[in-house]
Amino acid sequence: MAVIRQKTQVFNKPVGVRRINTGEAEMWEQISQQADQLTARAFEAAANNARTVGEETA
């Protein structure tokens, strides 16, 4: 019967980290776009109001 010698059997390997897009950037971009839209609408409403007031005054 021969001597049983231990051999290294385990070697660490990369764990494979997955990159996940949480979509946070897209959400803030959406907020920015909506805020821009709101600004444009508010400006349009104010401009219309000013035009009406101007016409009435004239």
Place this chain on the structure above:
Amino acid sequence: MIFQLLSGFMSAKASREAGRARQDAANMDAFNTETEREQGEVFAMQQAAARRAEFDSATEANIAMFSVGRDIGSDRSVEAFLNKQKEIAATDLGRLDNQRRAEASARTREAMALRRGGRVARRASLLKATGTIFNTFSDASKTAANGGTR
């Protein structure tokens, strides 16, 4: 104008539901990732148990062989040999444990990111729905101001 309001509300509701569905899907993905992590841990523990059993069996066989015709309790060379074998097996077990921890940590972070993505999708859909409702009202009021013609 009624169609304008109806379609606006429908769109807002659809956005909200889409966000909820995205969050549910992300939660399911996170759950699966966590299950994968637990399976990985069980697999690593099984591997460690098998490695330990193999070492124990080899040690027993070696001791049985060395004990034939010599006093292994006082034989320093046998002791050194057995210690070296133990060191090799312990290195393997340590590596298995490190790998298990690294993989579990990666899967935990992955599940967290997936859940976060789901929450963000839900929030984004609510914001979109709010914007749609606001725009609908704004357009409807314009239409009403123009006597419902434009």
